[in-house]
Amino acid sequence: MKLVTSLSFSTSRSETLPAYKAPWVQSPGWDGFWLHSALWLVPLTVLLDHTAWSRIYLLALFAVWIAHRFASAWLVFGTSAYAPLRSRDGVRLRNTLLGVVVLVGVGIFLSGHILPFNRGEALLGLLLLDFALSLHHYAKQHYGLLQLYRRPTHSGIQDSGHRDQRFCNFVVGAVAFAEILHGTSFLQDSGVLGYEFFTGVVDGGTAVGCLAVVGGTCWGLWRNRNRSLPNRLYLGGLGLLGVSAFVVDPILFLMAWTMQHWLANLGLVVAMSARDGKTLTNNRTLNRQRLGFTLAGLVLISVILSPILDVEGAVSAQDSPLAVLPELAAGLAHEPWLGFATVLALSSGFAHYYLDRVAFRMRDPLTRNCVRSLLNSKNEHE
Numbered sequence: 250m251k252l253v254t255s256l257s258f259s260t261s262r263s264e265t266l267p268a269y270k271a272p273w274v275q276s277p278g279w280d281g282f283w284l285h286s287a288l289w290l291v292p293l294t295v296l297l298d299h300t301a302w303s304r305i306y307l308l309a310l311f312a313v314w315i316a317h318r319f320a321s322a323w324l325v326f327g328t329s330a331y332a333p334l335r336s337r338d339g340v341r342l343r344n345t346l347l348g349v350v351v352l353v354g355v356g357i358f359l360s361g362h363i364l365p366f367n368r369g370e371a372l373l374g375l376l377l378l379d380f381a382l383s384l385h386h387y388a389k390q391h392y393g394l395l396q397l398y399r400r401p402t403h404s405g406i407q408d409s410g411h412r413d414q415r416f417c418n419f420v421v422g423a424v425a426f427a428e429i430l431h432g433t434s435f436l437q438d439s440g441v442l443g444y445e446f447f448t449g450v451v452d453g454g455t456a457v458g459c460l461a462v463v464g465g466t467c468w469g470l471w472r473n474r475n476r477s478l479p480n481r482l483y484l485g486g487l488g489l490l491g492v493s494a495f496v497v498d499p500i501l502f503l504m505a506w507t508m509q510h511w512l513a514n515l516g517l518v519v520a521m522s523a524r525d526g527k528t529l530t531n532n533r534t535l536n537r538q539r540l541g542f543t544l545a546g547l548v549l550i551s552v553i554l555s556p557i558l559d560v561e562g563a564v565s566a567q568d569s570p571l572a573v574l575p576e577l578a579a580g581l582a583h584e585p586w587l588g589f590a591t592v593l594a595l596s597s598g599f600a601h602y603y604l605d606r607v608a609f610r611m612r613d614p615l616t617r618n619c620v621r622s623l624l625n626s627k628n629e630h631e
Contacts, residue, residue, distance in 0.1 A: 283516020287486030306504040316551035320518035321604040328525040391417040398480035420491040427494035462491035521623040
């Protein structure tokens with residue numbers, strides 16, 4: 250499951266990001282590809298056949314899956330802007346991350362020995378936990394990006410933060426409901442719910458779900474007419490994802506759903522971390538080089554680690570880069586290396602959820618200053 254809490258922005262003025270002089274995080278092109286990827290990912294699921302779309306997903310899996318997991322870690326531990334946060338919370342951060350790895354390792358390696366359940370049951374429990382956290386994680390990221398694109402409210406128009414948060418939670422819930430209707434939810438695949446659970450109501454549920462998401466999206470756009478263009482685009486893209494969950498092939502939708510999350514997370518963090526150190530200059534070539542180097546480094550990490558951490562078998566053996574190293578692939582498929590890879594895959598996911606929360610915990614004044622120092626550096630040159 251490459252599906253967790255991320256951009257938790259509150260709606261009070263003291264806890265949200267400053268309004269931008271320019272409406273885009275980086276530029277219309279950058280934001281359009283990375284942060285508004287739902288607007289082009291969903292049409293691709295309709296236009297391309299399963300084989301072509303699967304190849305695109307395979308490319309994204311190796312290029313950005315692990316890159317997005319390590320992006321928040323790079324932001325927290327690798328940028329000078331976050332040095333004050335590391336100085337204050339460094340010990341707690343390291344202990345928490347170590348604790349996550351130890352707990353997952355205990356669950357995997359000691360199951361069937363000291364613990365009263367076998368490894369399969371332990372793995373199922375951890376994956377169910379990961380699934381539950383992922384729903385919250387996705388909702389928080391969508392909400393955070395909507396708030397990031399919000400327009401200043403000096404005009405007196407009421408801020409839509411609380412309504413946006415409810416809408417994000419609703420869309421994520423609708424996606425989970427659509428997965429159940431299509432028989433592809435993780436709960437059904439795990440045997441927790443039978444495939445006959447919703448027999449007879451799939452068509453009705455699909456119609457109601459589509460209408461509810463369309464109505465909610467239109468209401469959100471109409472209710473607050475003070476939205477910026479990027480905010481409207483992101484809200485529309487989120488609604489498009491919600492509707493496609495009911496009408497697009499469920500496997501193709503899950504690919505688009507996860508890819509949108511990876512791209513939005515990576516695009517935001519790369520744009521922020523590329524401004525670390527001295528602020529951006531008016532030299533566009535230099536700024537693009539910094540973006541390129543940051544992105545290339547994260548993608549390289551992803552390409553190296555993705556074949557090892559793909560313990561869920563999302564990629565077939567013949568399609569994996571490890572196919573060119575058969576001895577290594579064979580070794581990773583057996584104990585004890587399979588157990589270590591499983592622990593690393595699961596714990597890196599939980600660590601990603603935790604560090605996203607740390608990096609964007611806007612209720613904390615120190616974290617808020619760290620984020621602002623990276624986001625505002627672009628505005629100084631607008």
